Amino acid sequence: MSESMQGLHRTHRCTEVSNANIGEKVTVMGWVQKRRNLGSLIFIDLRDRSGILQLVFDEPKVGSEGFAKAGTLRSEFVIAVEGTVQKRSAAVNENLKTGDIEVIAESIRILSESQTPPFQIEENSQTKDEIRLKYRYLDLRRPDIQRNLMLRSKVAYLMRDFMAKEGFLEIETPILCKSTPEGARDYLVPSRIHPGSFYALPQSPQLFKQLLMASGYDRYFQIAKCFRDEDLRADRQPEFTQADMELSFVDIDDVLDVNERLLKYIFKEAIGVDVELPLKRMPWQEAMDRFGSDKPDTRFGMELKDVSDIVKDCGFGVFTSALEQGGSVRGINAEGQGAMPRKKIDKLVEFAKGYGAKGLAYLSVQEDGSYKSSFAKFMTEEELKNLVAAMDGKPGDLLLFAADKNKIVWNVLGALRLEIAKELDLLDPNQYNFLWITEFPLLEWSDEENRYMAMHHPFTMPMEEDWDKIDTDPGAVRAKAYDIVLNGTELGGGSVRIHQSDIQEKMFEVLGFTKERAHEQFGFLLDAFSYGVPPHAGLAYGLDRLVMHMVHADSIRDVIAFPKVKDASDLMSNAPDIVDEKQLEELCIKVDEKEVEEKEAEEAAEK
Incomplete structure (x- = not known):
């Protein structure tokens, strides 16, 4: 008792x-x-x-x-x-x-007293995730999870401490907001007092922090809850925490400087790691060309090589047809893997198809200098020799090639180099390779929408030297945007913001907004900007992702107290769940049971 x-x-x-x-x-x-x-x-x-x-x-x-x-x-x-x-x-x-x-x-x-728990409370539990998350209050007793959450608490404290000393003010922004387009799907909250109208939960405090700059607060900081209704991955959750900031009277270098010093302080104080400053910077185009990714893992080589010029006149139709359609042929060199069995290579081919490839061409350089290849018969000995030389191939190497539109080639080879690196155990978890990715494209074309979309958001400042291309070649305009990357993960991103009304209006026009629609969606921001707004810029970190790397966790679920699973549900509390009919009546909402049943049947069939 x-x-x-x-x-x-x-x-x-x-x-x-x-x-x-x-x-x-x-x-x-x-x-x-x-x-x-x-x-x-x-x-x-x-x-x-x-x-x-x-x-x-x-x-x-x-x-x-x-x-x-x-x-x-x-x-x-x-x-x-x-x-x-x-x-x-x-x-x-x-x-x-x-x-x-x-x-x-x-x-x-x-x-x-306690009942016998459904699993043992121990480090590195091998219990299935579904059981652990159903009894999360027990899982949270595990020493490794507790250490993770205690470190997370320490990181949040260190951030607040550093930012306060740098003159940042911690200001809370609203959770119930206006829904805006451009971005992931919003979580909507129905209003009882305004029937038929909805709030949205914030995907980020973006508009409010810009308004704080317009209001003269100069330096803002907040550890903010954010929400996005999107498909989940190991480093995503429907609700997540941002370490968010905005600064006035600054340009790119000012923002990067304060954040480099912030990272150095946090890593030293929290886990005893010395971060060497300044951090390396790499333009977006270079990152894509070398690594096939705008969040490259630079702890190992295996960089992409563009061999389009080498193979443009060869007899291999897969290569030449990709080039004729405006694409490229690129490859990676898996050094020392020339003896990889055909079964393993076939697995890599299937892996590549999962990223949009129609296939994967390979060439193994044998120890005697001969070639074993899926396409050698279509090329002359001289062409093969030139191709191997362009890839820095030597006896014992395995060369893998993708040919398609640039976007697909980058996606395929970028993912493939990471997959091979994991298999070869090339990723040292105790090595912290930070990298700034800069000069992102301002816009990217959406086939689905048949228009240009903002790569980051509509408030990102273009690089002044590219602005004259906005009408003739919008895709070539670079943005004053930057991401902070660690070991292949985007920890955060930000940009210098547009503060001139004429550039902002032009940006909306390029994105397909009429003046009326722009004012309907963002009128309060545009109105505020007509009353004198300082140049400003900002950045936001995914706090969960940052801590995940610091503790070497495989999933952000291991650094969040009460996470959701892949379908955005909470196995412990059984959320989301049906609600009482009376609550729906108060909100003037009626659930279409037939539609729900059909959707559930579709989802069950997909599983």
Whole structure:
């Protein structure tokens, strides 16, 4: 039966007890990790968020009632124990921070009993994710998850500390906002007071932080909740946390400077890693040409090589037809993998098809200098020799080629180099390669929409030297935009914003907005900009992604207390769920049951 802790006061967390406390009386509280009953002695491993402490129950010291209680303890019982700290009488446990001390119990209270948990509370649990997330309150007791969340808390504190010292003001922006186009789907919230009208949950505080600059606050910072109704991946969640900032009277270098110093401070203080400044910068076009990605992992080579000029007149139709249609032929060199079995190569071909490739051409340079290839018969010996030379190929190398539109070639080879790097164990988790990607295209063409879309958002400033191309060649206009990349992950991004009304209106025109529609959607921002607005720029980090890299987690779910699963549901609380009919009536909403059933049937068929 559970007891009260009245009259007790915890003096230490488990690992706060140390050699310095030997001979002292302490009161510790926590969960039973393990019980070992040796008859005359009972050993309990007590666990709290700080770690584990060994308790020893000896009947003469704790009394017969206390000893009997200790004998009833099971995993996850919550207890309070008073006792004296002493050197361990048995072997020292070097794996524990408290491995050379123990507490000799003098009294015990059972504060709460526990059922047998559905899985063991231990580090690096092999329990299925579905079970762990259903019982997330138990999963959160695991020491590795607790360390992750404690580090996340420390990172948030360090950010606030740094930003305050740099003159940033922490200001909250609204959660209930106006829905705006251009971007991912919004989560909508119906209004009871305004029937038929909806709020949107913010995808970011973008418009409000720009308004704060127009209002003269100069430097803004916020750790903000954001929401996007999009398909999930290992580094995405429908609700996530941004470390968001905006600065006035600045240009690109000012923003990058403060953020480089922020990253250096956080990594040193949180995990003891020295980040060397200044961070490298790479224009978007160079990143795509060399790595096939605008968030390249630069911890290894295997860079893309454009061999279009080498193969433009060859007899291999796959190459030449891609070039005739305005595409390119590019390759990567998997050094030392020339003996890769055909089965493995076929798997890589299938992998490439998943990224839009029609196929994958390969050429293996044998140890004797001969070639084994899927296309050698279509090319002369001289052409093959030139191709291998262009790829820096040598005996024992495997050359892989994609031929298609640039976008597809980049996607395929960018993903392929990462896949091969994982298989060859080339990715050192303790190496932190930061990189700024700059000079993004301002616009990208959407076949679906049949118009140009903003690559970042409609408020991004174009590079002044490219602005004269906006009417004749919009796709060639570069943006004053920048992303911060770490080991192949985009940690955050930002841009210098448009603060001149004529450029903003032209931007909306290029994006296909009429003046009326632009004012309908963004009128409050455009109106504010007619009252004198300073040049401003900003950046936002995905806090979850940042911490995920710092703790070497495979998924951001391991650094978020209560995450969602792939279909954006919460297995623990069963959200989203149906609501009472009365609530829907108040909101003037009627659910089309037939439509819901049809959609559920479609989703079930897809699975």
